[in-house]
Amino acid sequence: MSHHIVETRDLHYVYPDGTVGLDGVSFRITHGESVALVGENGAGKSTLLHHINGYLAATKGEIRVGDHKVTLKNMDVVRRSVGMVFQNSDDQLFMPTVFDDVAFGPLNMGLENEEVEKKVHEALETVGASHLRKRPPYRLSQGEKRAVAIATVLVMSPDILVMDEPTSSLDPMSRKRLIELLRTFRHTKIIATHDLDMAMDLSERTIVLHKGRITADGPTAQLFQDEKLLHQSSLEKPLRMQQCPYPHP
Amino acid sequence: MDSLAGGNSPLHRLDPRAKLITTLFFIVTVVSFGKYTVLAFIPFFIYPVYLISAGGLPAKFILKKVLLVSPFAILLGIFNPVIDRETMVHIGEICVSGGWISFVSIILRFILTVTAALLLVALSGFNAVCEALTKLRVPRPFVVQLLFFYRYLFVLAEESNRMERARKTRTFHRGAMGFRAFVSLIGHLLLRTLDRSERIYRAMCSRGFDGHIRVSTAIKSGIIDHSFVVVWSILFIFFRVYNIPVELGEFIMEVF
Amino acid sequence: MHMADALISPVVGLSMWVISAGSIAYCSKKVKEEADDRKVPLMGVLGAFIFAAQMINFSIPATGSSGHLGGGMILTILLGPFAAFLVMASVLTVQALFFGDGGLLALGCNIFNLGIFPCFLAYPFIYRKIAGNKLSKGRIITGSIIGATVALELGAFGVVLETVSSKISELPFDTFVLLMQPIHLAIGVVEGVVTAAVVMFVWNARPELLNAVSRYEPVGRINMRKVFVGLLIAAAITGGALSWFASSRPDGLEWAMFKTSGKEVLENNGGVHASLAAIQEKTAFLPGYGFKKEEREIGIETAARPSWPAAHQGTSTAGLVGGGLTLLLIVLAGLGLRRRAKTVK
Structure with missing residues (x-):
């Protein structure tokens, strides 16, 4: 049995046009951990996530998922153990109906129809979207789309969940429901986000990226007290940690 | 449009292949009439009327869609009366030119064919139509x-x-x-x-795509689906061969 | 410029269907052979792109006509002819099913007119020949413009041929051609300029995208960035000088129809009415019609005296009575079915 770990060593990535995406990133995320990945726009969060799933190949350094080094050869194994929830659900839900979409992965894994049916049912049940199974994805609300997108990933029974901005463009209730849902998952979680309140709810550990480098890595509650650090990464203290929400005149 | 396909009438549940084939047969039969056909088109309206009524579709909505759609056929047809001015039929004192008859004929063709195509999607949904296409070896x-x-x-x-x-x-x-x-x-x-x-x-x-899209299709064809195609096709052929309105009219004139 | 079911005969419709269906099968095979996984989503979203782009109209100056991007050339340049053809075919299919643009039977004609010409004639024999392997500044723009123009001219000619040979419309061939071709020449040039400008825009902004996309169609082996930047400027100047306006004026084809009919009014007013032979030809189109023989007589009668006596009205009255009755029966059947459908629920 593989350990659900993600480990990077001195990861560098330079885009074809010369932009530096990652500039020496090293960390180790162990089994069952939930880690928030924060940083300003363009800090390298998405670039890093794309390495975990093997969409981008590091210019230098290496990355390991479970027992495997992420290489072209291991891609299938890696992608099966990593479930990636994209920022824009419309890109993730490409099939005609919710059911087809959730079934896409299992069918590619070569499972029998009955087995697929069962797994899809379970996954949709988990995210509370069973009633949507026959609907076409473009008719869903943002919150429903996000839930279904998560189901498409869960159905593959991944060990590690990687999420890019899961709470973006959700209304407050949908956001709350999503956080409650994610809290129930026992997977290793890596969540790239600007939503520091959610990070506090879900992740005991936070990694701060700034210009392609890790500027901080530690307990979430502690890092978020450091205003200088947050300011440098264009972040703001989570609302609940701001002692005085109404500044004196 | 697609949301209409979420309905649950027996027509919605019909094998989309049956609806697709019947629709195509319907359209081919309709356009196979000569250009001065008017009366013989009337019986064909039973098909769209049946689909709308039995399928519980909003007739007004469908009608609006048909009327809004492409004024092209009407634009092309409108000058038939201008070019073709031979008197063809007399109704009382009014002389009707061949052009007007062929114009009305174009309008009727247009309404019938467009309605049939729209109803196909309204009763099946686009995805089911695609599923039917797969099964038909497209x-x-x-x-x-x-x-x-x-x-x-x-x-x-x-x-x-x-x-x-x-x-x-x-x-x-x-x-x-x-x-x-x-x-x-x-x-x-x-x-x-x-x-x-x-x-x-x-x-x-990330979900194992390897160049093939696998969709689990679940469409099944039964006796109802087969008979839908057969019955309607026979009816269309019947309408094609016998000019019902004229036969009916002559019969009534004889009786009275 | 969509053909419509209402205007074509089954012979024309079905034969065009066969040609288009065959082409779809062939292109599907080719695309499968290319085995480029990336093309699966790419083709889909590019189809959607063409559709979305077609919603934006611009007017053609001094003609009172407007056109929109056809997109055939852009697709072919981005995807290669086989994939592009499938995309065009899918766009037209959805238009036929959802918007009644054309119709299911006319779909074959439309795929032929708007798909085959740009993908399999204009692209390989014009665009590729001109743009060729020795790319230069003028080549791409010349290739795009001539390619798009020829494709549209052929497409328009296809519409004329299909319409005339179907004999549902009364449009005479020569008048129709004389009006369709010049208008589509203008539309074609515009299409070409837009195609060139858009391709260069993409090239300028994100050269690597086109490189990746055109892997299978090595349009850009040579450093084309400069070429494209230059062309973009050239196109911007040309286009800026012309300046287009988005408008809701009639489409080129419809405009051509108007002109033709207008002209015909004049001709017919001064001209002699059609001959007896023409009338008989018409009656030949009326198999099984109640008033068939009557018309033949009309032909003779009209030649002799213009007004028609009420003596032969029997059959046409019968037709009207029968027609009305049939309609009534259908309406009643519809209402009855509707009531039943409701009670079942």
């Missing part, structure tokens, strides 16, 4: 293309609407779009589209 890459195209149609139409709206809010004379603006707008839309395609591809790969 090449897979084309069906997959149809599905993907249809899926992102709404997303991109919305995106282009947003861009156009954003442009309008900053344009203070009505409707004008400079060439530069047009190219830039289309160009940006294309760039975003290419990016989107890449993101979708990644999403597909």
